[in-house]
Amino acid sequence: MGSIQERSGTLYFDFRYKGIRCREQSKLEDTTANRKRMQKILKRIESEITLDLFDYAKYFPKSKRVAKFKAIANKLEEVIEFESDGADFEEFALLWISEKEIEWRKSNYLTVKDVLLLHLIPAFGKKKLSEITKANILNFRSTLAKVTGRSNGKLSASRINHIMTPLRVIMNEAAERFEFNSPWKNIKALPVPRTDIQPFSFDEVSLFLKHVRDDFRCYFLVRFFTGLRTGEIDGLIWSNVDFENRIIKVHQSLVLNEIVPCKTDGSYRSVQMSEIVYQALLDYKAQQPKNQEIVFTTKKGGHLQNKYISRHIWYPTLKASGLSKRNPYQTRHTAATLWMAAGESPEWIAQQMGHSSTTMLFRVYSRYVPNLTRKDGSAFERILAEKFLQNSPESDHEE
Missing domain, CATH: 1.10.443.10 (Intergrase catalytic core)
Structure with missing residues (x-):
């Protein structure tokens, strides 16, 4: 839910659109009447966003975000077609996360993006999706167990599972879209040792x-x-x-x-x-x-x-x-x-x-x-x- 905020004595809109926080300054002084006026406009904006009718340029024609949202719209409107036997992992993974960005919290998006850039794309980047095998996936998981994590220790089973989860979702989604058999069959998550809590008395x-x-x-x-x-x-x-x-x-x-x-x-x-x-x-x-x-x-x-x-x-x-x-x-x-x-x-x-x-x-x-x-x-x-x-x-x- 958006809000009306004050900066240097004047009011501005503070709301979210397409998962992005937007702040748009007005020239109105911080008065009760002006707050009510802007609140009505904000309600209309949020209603249009909900109905997918919001036009950023209509409300904020001079905003720098107009061009940004136009570029996003153009990107979403592009029809990206892959040949089922020709799509590579990196291309599809980046498309997949761009589609998910609007659904996720910023923190979740950044976490998954880091997993893609640090682990999955380096390992599978140019491989064709349909050629990635179960053996490839299991071999990748075994290499993660040898990676040095924080404090020079090995990655925990929990951390490895968190890295493998986006890979599983991507491969299953690709298999469904491009109609090939997913290699992710009977691959179970690593058992995670139960962590003892340390509550205070x-x-x-x-x-x-x-x-x-x-x-x-x-x-x-x-x-x-x-x-x-x-x-x-x-x-x-x-x-x-x-x-x-x-x-x-x-x-x-x-x-x-x-x-x-x-x-x-x-x-x-x-x-x-x-x-x-x-x-x-x-x-x-x-x-x-x-x-x-x-x-x-x-x-x-x-x-x-x-x-x-x-x-x-x-x-x-x-x-x-x-x-x-x-x-x-x-x-x-x-x-x-x-x-x-x-x-x-x-x-x-x-x-x-x-x-x-x-x-x-x-x-x-x-x-x-x-x-x-x-x-x-x-x-x-x-x-x-x-x-x-x-x-x-x-x-x-x-x-």
């Missing part, structure tokens, strides 16, 4: 929060006790923090420094705020500028950078706390395991986490499941009150 969470920088205490407290993903909390806006009903509405995520809708329907959810989260956010909001839209920002008001937080906040705090080294995603695992250890209903926990079912809960967190009770957050609330609200830093200070 209540005492470890308390220890971490005592050592973390004051300006990040609320940020990590919310992460530990809501199970929000990194992109979800980094993209959280105040309008989605409902203090009246004590819920956090998860409707968007920060991906590659852009706010985008949630990836799946299941990710759209309302997460209940426990008392400690409610109070922390209430106090935090009181300290923020009134016109600040994003909940957690840099000192300059920009989006948080995950690499910076990991390198300068997360790992130094673990070290200062004497806690074992683990990645920041463990905050999400921590929320799930603490809820389960408190005896909350698996169905309620799955809903809080954004899972479509309880299957993952029992597969990943089964050893943390006690004799379950059918509750809705009250058991966890009680333990938080015992562990934190009665022994908070504020209480210690008063004593």
Whole structure:
């Protein structure tokens, strides 16, 4: 969904078209009347985009993007015909990913594009699609097992599977289009060893929060006790923090420094705020500028950078706390395991986490499941009150 934004006192349109973020400046001052006027235009633009009737040049004739979208349109209108026995892998792979670009998130598109350029095209580039055999594919996979990855280690089974997935889709799609037998038969994904999670205990969470920088205490407290993903909390806006009903509405995520809708329907959810989260956010909001839209920002008001937080906040705090080294995603695992250890209903926990079912809960967190009770957050609330609200830093200070 697009929006009307302000820059240097004037308003501009901010929307997405053909998977591309578009910002078009107007000459209108930032007034209520002008915002309403532009909002009506934006609604019309989005309706035309939905109906595939949008003409960029009609609304923004002087924009540099007009030529870009015209080129895209011309490219899509080209009829590219291959002979079933003459098409090579590189030619078809690049066509395939250009077709997929409009369907995918930018992050997914860039990930698959890297796989094509770094692995698949160098290996199969000029080979005719119909001449690629099962033996070629298996040989390629075996060479991946010898490739050096990060930290000079070998590629993991999981990483190899992620590289092989686009190859499978491309070969099956080509076989269907050009009517030849796909060589991808009975090629199973490599078994991936089960990764042990490293959630924090209540005492470890308390220890971490005592050592973390004051300006990040609320940020990590919310992460530990809501199970929000990194992109979800980094993209959280105040309008989605409902203090009246004590819920956090998860409707968007920060991906590659852009706010985008949630990836799946299941990710759209309302997460209940426990008392400690409610109070922390209430106090935090009181300290923020009134016109600040994003909940957690840099000192300059920009989006948080995950690499910076990991390198300068997360790992130094673990070290200062004497806690074992683990990645920041463990905050999400921590929320799930603490809820389960408190005896909350698996169905309620799955809903809080954004899972479509309880299957993952029992597969990943089964050893943390006690004799379950059918509750809705009250058991966890009680333990938080015992562990934190009665022994908070504020209480210690008063004593």
